[in-house]
Amino acid sequence: MMLTNSLLEPDAADSHGSHLIDAIAHIRYLLQVHAALNPHPSTPAIRHPPLATLCRLFHLSPFERDLLLLCAGMELEADFAPLCAAAQGNPQRSYPTFSLALAALPNPNWSAIAPNAPLRHWRLIDIGEGNALTHSPLRIDEQILHYLMGNDHLNEQLVGMSAVPSDPLSLVPSHLQVVEQMMQSWQIAASEAASLPLLQLCGHDLASQQAIAQATCAQLNWVPHTIAIELLPTDLNSLALIKRLWEREHRLNGAALLLEWEERSQDEKQQGAIAHWIDSIRVPVILLSQNRRRQKQRPTLTFDVASPTSNEQRILWQTALSAIRETIPTGIAPTLNDHVEGLVSHFNFTPPAIHAASLKLKSQMSNHSTPAIAAQLWNICRVQARPRLDEMAQRMDSSVEWQDLVLPEQERQVLRDVAIQLKQRSQVYEQWGFGGKSKRGLGISALFAGGSGTGKTLAAEVLAQEIQLDLYRIDLSAVVSKYIGETEKNLGRVFDAAEVGGVILLFDEADALFGKRSEVKDSHDRYANMEVSYLLQRMEAYRGLAILTTNLKGAIDQAFLRRIRFIVQFPFPDAAQRAEIWRRVFPAQTPTEGLDIAKLAKLSVAGGNIRNIALNAAFLAAAVGQSVKMEHILQATRSEYIKLEKPLTDAEVKGWV
Known part of the structure; x- marks a missing residue:
């Protein structure tokens, strides 16, 4: 498979059309000779670059080339219909047929019309209905006709399922490294004359995945087309047709496919059909998904796409905020760089998200004082980062403050310590190096234990107000599932969605999930313990604050309690x-x-x-x-x-x- 394609220049369309008419004139001459008419002088040798490219790409013989020109002449020349009727001796057959081509064109070959021959295999011509194959109307494919005329476009059957991505923003260095690795993988495979492997980008940042995939294609002069997997047909005949058309598009114009595979409720039959389609298609394919997917036959190289590093986000924010300062009159421009650390610490934004937040700030900014702009930017980021957790969580708006919370001083101090760690985690983990060696245990987790009405939820609201972050109460009844493995998937969705904005997660009445670690008597006991372990693992890695509340602290196993950083007891008030x-x-x-x-x-x-x-x-x-x-x-x-x-x-x- 080639790594470059010769694409037509737009300003060459007129000359290509003129050369095509000259080439069709040669076919007119052959038809006139066959019909025993007085032929015009024959044209010189055919010199038409798109036609020569088409013959080379699809290995057309001279007879197949002339047959294609015969069909093109029918579309472009008014005299071809009566000429075809005269050449076939039948006024009803005023169209090209295979029998006419065999009789009138030089070097005839019966195999040229076989289903596996280039003209039919690559859908260069279409065969209409007729009583016999040799007498059926032949028609050139519309896209191929436009290609020969120098006006190239995507096949209409592919337009509805694909989109050419818009120009991406500049990539951060860590993502540029992924582009380089992907490009080298394909180049090495091509140099060894091997089939190009499937490249898979995994992660939750679809925008960055698309930007990386586009940059990789641009390095190889390919045109990326984005397709959502759910838009692909699932019956085998339709998939086969779409596969053939995309393979033709790759040969003609260097098309590459960016397949977005979302975790949807596709049945196994549908997934199997699409997976087989990906295995068999001979087009460069980059699969964009959250989780790794296995292919049975096609070699697959997987690259994990992480969010930009904290330092990269820091630079992006500084660049964006510097651009904002330039729009403010000199002398009152705010100093916003001091607020970058807080933004990086709490919001895990992609380059497009940072760009969008800065644009929104520019459009809404009215007060030029530093505190006002900083507060406005923070609220913009909070809104932009709000996760999609409507099915499993409820966002809790509250304006309560510390004076609204009545607790013994010891418990209040623990809550203040939680707030301090949320505010200072960037400095301690990054600047002071505590997060350098291991990401395990960097999450801030807390257990609020106490009877109903003792202030557990109110304390969570106070923390959210103190840090100015959103608070989401998780509905555990919607998370816990009786089906093995589903609870972990649901918990994973919650944490993945919340990761962008570092929101505070409140797992209210967590007794539904926790309990004394049961003796493993059957598979249900073992999987119940696995669900709790998975939750604690995600809490330890979560960059925000995750809070569990319980009415029965004594019912929770000590092994689980040791993995929670803060435990606050809410006593019954005296x-x-x-x-x-x-x-x-x-x-x-x-x-x-x-x-x-x-x-x-x-x-x-x-x-x-x-x-x-x-x-x-x-x-x-x-x-x-x-x-x-x-x-x-x-x-x-x-x-x-x-x-x-x-x-x-x-x-x-x-x-x-």
Whole structure:
């Protein structure tokens, strides 16, 4: 397989058309001779570069070449229809046929019309319906006709399933190394006259995969065409036709295929048909996928495409922010380079994503002060990085702060330590070298343990507000599956989607997944332990914060607890803490009257229940047009205790009303 192709220059179309007409004139002469008409003088030897290229690429004999010109003449010359009828002695056959070609053209060869001969194998001509093969109408393929005229285009049957990628942004050095390795792999195979191997790019950054694949094709003068696998037909006949047309396109114009294989619900039969198609097609193919795929026959070389390194992202951000500074009047240009470390630490962006964020900032920027622009850029990145987790997660918007969280000082300090590590991880891991030798254990994981309503979710919201990152609560009921291996796949999707923005993941009520490591009595016990191990492995490698909450810390195996960096116990609040919660539970604009905090603190309920009681009391007061009073709280308390299936004692509400 050749690594270069001679492509037609656009400005050569007119001269090619003129030369083609001269070549067709020679066929006219032969038809006139065969029809015993008075022929025009014969033309000189055929000199038509596209035709010569076509003959060379598809190994056409002189007879096959003339047959192709006969069909081209029918499309381009008005006198060819009556001439074909006269040459065949039948006014009804005013079109080229194989019997006419055998009789009128020199060096006739019956095998030229065989299904495996070049004209039919490469779909250079089409055979219409007829009573006999030799009398059936012959027609030149439309794309081949345009090629001979110097106006090249993609076959219409291929247009609907493919797209020529747009010009990519410049590649970072680590991705340029992948391009060099891929190009050398193909060049070595070509030099050894071997079939080109399938090149596979794996990872979750499709934009970078496409840019790398395009750059590789550009180095070899190939034209990349992107195809989503789901757009390919699945029946064998249609696949065979598409395969033949793409192989023809590669010979004509140097086409290469970039196949995007997404993890979709294709059945095994469909996957098998497409895999066989990839094995058999003789076209340069680059497969873009998240996970590695195996081919049975075609040699495959796999390259993992990681996101740009932190240093590369740092340079990209500095370049983008420098361009922004140039748009701001001199003297008030902000110094944004100090904010690059925070962006690199929390957002794992590709070059297109960084470019898009900077463009959006330019279009929205109104205040030229450094803090305002930095805050605006951070919010743009948060929105751009939000993962697609709608099926398994809920994004939680909250404005709570540290003063809204009532906890013993020891637990509050642990939460502050979590926030510190999130903010400083870039400096410690990269600049101070802690992340240089191993990526294992660099994730920040935490376990929040305590009864319902003790503030576990509220603490996660406080951390998200402190770091200005999005918080996603994972619905474990949608993640855990009874089918072996599915739980790991679902967890993998969650972490992969969240990796771009470093969001905070909250696995609420993780008891559904955790538990004492069971004695392995059957395969289900073994796979249950594997699911937990997989979750902990992903948490250790995740660049953001992953939080597990549980009501029963004692039910979690100690071997699992050792792999979690922070453990925060949320105790049931004592009277002093409950009093503090009551003082903070009503917003400043809520009208209250005669509330006795000391009496309210006697209610033996957790903070979550206190918030429910306060909210319900506010609705009761609003309904009667009054401020929130003890009597409203008493009514709301009775409802909450009924919900808790807990008796409300006289000691708790003595002297309220």
